[in-house]
Structures are given as structure tokens and as C-alpha cells.
Amino acid sequence: xxxxxxxxxxxxxxxxxxxxxxxxKFHSAKNNWENSTDRHPETGNILxxxxxxxxxxxxxxxxxxEKLYSFVDTK
Numbered sequence: 001x002x003x004x005x006x007x008x009x010x011x012x013x014x015x016x017x018x019x020x021x022x023x024x025k026f027h028s029a030k031n032n033w034e035n036s037t038d039r040h041p042e043t044g045n046i047l048x049x050x051x052x053x054x055x056x057x058x059x060x061x062x063x064x065x066e067k068l069y070s071f072v073d074t075k
Contacts, residue, residue, distance in 0.1 A: 011065075018061050022060055022061050029053040037051065
């Protein structure tokens, strides 16, 4: 079954995909950082929390969405 989506529906779907991609990349980087960072031998606390990957911003998600949308928008 083929459904025709309007431009708003397509953009909303692409925005959701972009958010998913960016968040997946963040969580992967954070997990890798947590598993490879040094910890205090007695407490187990992470010694360099400032090196943790930063949570993605709206601008980063929108930039990813624009990349995806440009692919869809090419003729």
C-alpha cells in the first residue's frame, strides 16, 4: 500500500530520523567513554568527567535533519 505524505509529514519523519541518528551516536560515544575512562580505585568514580561526550543540541539535530532532507529534496 502506497501512502502519499505531505511535506510536513515528510519533514517530521526526517526530523525524527535525524534525532534518532544523533542520539544513537551520542549514546555510543558515551558508552565507549564510560567503558574506557579511568576510575578511582576505591570509589569507582570516573576521574575525568569533563571528557564525557556532550549531550546533542537542537542545532546538531537540525543540521543532521537538513542533510537527510537535502537527499530527499534533490531532483
